Amino acid sequence: MSTPTTPRPAPAGPAAKAPERPAYAAQARGGPGGGPFGGRVQEKSLNFLPSLRRLLQQLRPERGVLVGAIVLAVAGIVMSVLGPRILGHATDIIFAGVTGRGPVDFRALGDTLLLALGLYLVSSLALLLQGYLLNGAVQRSVRRLRDGVETKINRLPLSYFDRQTRGELLSRVTNDIDNVAQSLQQTLSQLLTSLLTVIGVTVMMFVVSPVLAVIALVTIPVSVLLTTVIGKRAQRMFVAQWRSTGELNSHIEEAFTGQSLVKVFGRQREVEQVFAERNDAVYRASFGAQFISGLIMPSMFFIGNLNYVVIAVVGGLRVASGTLSLGDVQAFIQYSRQFTQPLTQVASMANLLQSGVASAERVFEVLDAEEQTVDGGAGLPVVRGRVEFDDVSFSYVEDQPLIEGLSLTAEPGQTVAIVGPTGAGKTTLVNLLMRFYDPQSGRILLDGVDVATVPRAALRSEVGMVLQDTWLFHGSIHDNIAYGRPDASEADILAAAEATYVDRFVRSLPDGYATVIDEEGSNVSAGERQLITIARAFLADPTLLILDEATSSVDTRTEVLVQQAMAALRSERTSFVIAHRLSTIRDADVILVMEAGAIVEQGSHEQLLERRGAYWRLYEAQFAAAVE
Structure with missing residues (x-):
């Protein structure tokens, strides 16, 4: 048939109405931002190594590219570490000529320098291509991570979004993923080249002088210990x-x-105070994290400089004794610098990596959230519209039942009105029918088919929904109406707009149907927004129709007109109408009166008034007092 007429934005389901479940809503708002003065989320400790391992597994589809990047990195580093040794040989050629052992062999010197230049040039090109391949692999992996999060969001139940504030969830899927991408991009390439440089330089240092190599390697355990101590504190921050x-x-x-x-x-001061407190919390945490992790690099520089002094003194003594040539000492000093520099770079990348893994863990929490039950079964046959609730029980919070043992039947073409006080479970009934939630026990049947065995998309394609809380996306009025049926013709869209009196106010707008509605819909009134959602439902031409206070935001005159349009829309359809204004449901075939999750009365408007029960009391509260 048609697509669901009321789209659900990812941050919060449209059918979730706080008044219907006060106990659950109170619990759901316990997180950050649950009101301008809400509480704080629980801190989850960072499990660094498992999270890092899982993050690196995101690169698994790029194995071929990564192998190529590693080969290029090895080739580039090998040629790079050979350079100081060759330049040391050039120094020996010059030193031999200066000390009178013979004339300087400029031909040999030139060949040696050209060889060193060629090695450095090829090394740079190899490392440049390696960085290009590695960055491409990282960005493709992060793109797959974003796709995975988007797919996961669409598989999460509505209850998940009730427990999460939109700002917190948006921060996870935007800021945290961006931080993961930045961390991987900046660290992987540099970590790879730095580690390979350390290995290559270590080998060359032992080739030049094992004694000096041992002195240089003493700094490794000191550096590792220092990095570990600082890193553990930085992780928490x-x-x-x-x-x-x-x-x-x-x-x-x-x-x-x-x-x-x-x-x-007049709560600006309180809001500003909460903002200031949370802004200060971000400042303190960010300052602490960056400051503590930033201690690594100067500490490594200090250790590297001490190592340089020791190598220079010992190397000078060995040149004086004739054990080493001047070129070997020069090469070794270059190697010592090349040795401490990548260690310092690795240390400086530690804070970025820790930050990236912390963000990755927050993203993984979304990916690991419990999904809604898997759709099963085939699609629906031709739907007539008979809806049956068979001994249905449901609660949002365990041990706090809302609906218990509810049974009702709506025949095809009937209009079933649902009334009752706030929190009685009216919207919950609709949520269960739409499978936004599944009951703990009992069955909901559509033409004798258990909706739990029907794919959600197939079920919702048969249902049109107009909510009290209107939702329009950023786009034109034309596109918002056409959302109800994307393949609708212009004539169908215009007919739906005319039938629901949208055309009446659209004609007065400068851009007509091309008027762009902003994200909050502030450039049209609340009543006009509601009329647009009704037109969207009208265009969808659904088999089942759900109206949840669908005319609550329109004026009395427009309501009369819309009621006429809704009567035409409900014709030959099974309709569920949730209403607080009892004047809007007098012509309903069946009126259900709900209290505390149970149906306490049902019948026509006249029958219920004659009983002088719960419905009569609601009616008297609205109309008798007004007359007096």
Whole structure:
């Protein structure tokens, strides 16, 4: 048939209404940003090595490219480490001529220098190509990671988004993934070349002078110990940094979205105070993480300089004794610099790697979240619209039942109105029918088929939905209406707009149907936004229709007109209408009165008034008091 008429933005499902489940909503808002003055998330310690291993596994599809990059890196480093040895030989040629052992052999000197120049040039080209291949592999891997997160988001149940604030979730799938990409891109290439340089230089140092090589290698355990001690403290700070960043983003997103509400209640100071507190938390965590991890590089420089002094003194003594040539000492000093420099680079990359792994762990938490049950079974046959709830029980929170043993039947073409006080479970009933949630027990049948055995997409393609909380995406009015049925013709779109009185106000807009609605829909009124969502449902032509306070934001005159359009829309369709305004459901075939998750009364408008029960009390509360 048609696609679902009310799209669900990833951050929060449209059917999730806090008033229907106060206990659960209170629990769900326990995270960061759950209100301008909400709580804080629990800190999860960083499990560095397993998370790093899992992050590197994202590169597995790039094995061929990585092997090529490693080969190029090895070739480039080998030629690079041979350079000082050849330049040392050039120094010996010059020294021999200066000390009177014979004239300087400029031909041999030129050949030696050209050889060194050629090696350095080829080495640079190899390392440049290696960096190109490695960066490409990293970016493709991060792209797959983003695709994986996007796919995962679409497989998560609505309850997951109820427990997560939008700012925190957006921070994970944007800031954290960007940080992972930056960390991998900056560290992998440099770590590879640095480690290979250390190996190559170590070999050459032992070739030149085993004694000096042993002196130089003494710095390795000292450097490793220092890096480990500093790194452990930095890990905790990086976890705190990204957790605090997520909390700050959550508060900003919430405060900016609800800016009008904040100003209405005069809570700017409180919002600014919470912002200041969370901003300070980000500052303290970021400063601590960067400062502590930043201690690694100057410490390594200090150790490297001490090592340089010792090598220079011992090397000078061995030249004086004739054990080593001047060229060998020169080459070894270059090697010692080449040895400490990559160690310093590895240390400087440690803070980036720790930050990247901390962000990766936050992304992995999303990827590891429990998914909704897997769709099974085949698609639906031709749907007539008979809906049956068979002894259904459901709760958002364990040990806090909301609906228990509910049974009802809606025949094809019937209009079933659902009324009751806030929190009675009206919207929950619709959530279960749409399979936004699955019941703990009982069955929901559509034409005798258990909806739990039907793919969600097939089920929702038969349902049109208009919610009290309208949702329009950034685009034109035309595109928002056409979302209900992408293959609809222009004539169908215009007919849907005219039938739902959208055409009436669109004609007065300067750009007409091409008017672009911003993200918050602030350039059209709340009632006009609701009319657009009704037109979207009208265009979808669904078999089942769900109206959740669909006319709550329109004026009384427009409501009468829309009711006429909705009556035409409900014709020959099974409709579920959730309403607080009882005047809108007088002509319903069946009215269900819900209290505390149970149906306490059902019947027509006249029948329920005659019983003078729960429905009569609701009706009297709305109309009798108004008349008085």
